Amino acid sequence: MYESENIEECAKNIADSIEKLEQENKQLHEEKANLLDIEAKLQARVSEELMAKNQENEMLRLEIENLKQRCEKLTQYLNKRTTNEID
16 A cells, blocks of 8 residues: 555656646747747837838938039039139
8 A cells, every 4th residue: 555655646746747847838938939029029120220221321312412413503503604704
């Protein structure tokens, strides 16, 4: 009888250990899933910020090109006036 109680206790300990490990495994999977979700959201935010900065830079490039062209036209106009005044 002593041995059967010992075997039952051992089986119960094994079952308890397996249950604890399964619970821990489930928690670890949940934590992993949460972290993967957070990572995906952070990567999306980084991508959005990069796209916004790229768009801002492109707009600035266009504005600069436009300003250069306007300055060139003004310079040409002033050069023509100066040339005409000299003649």
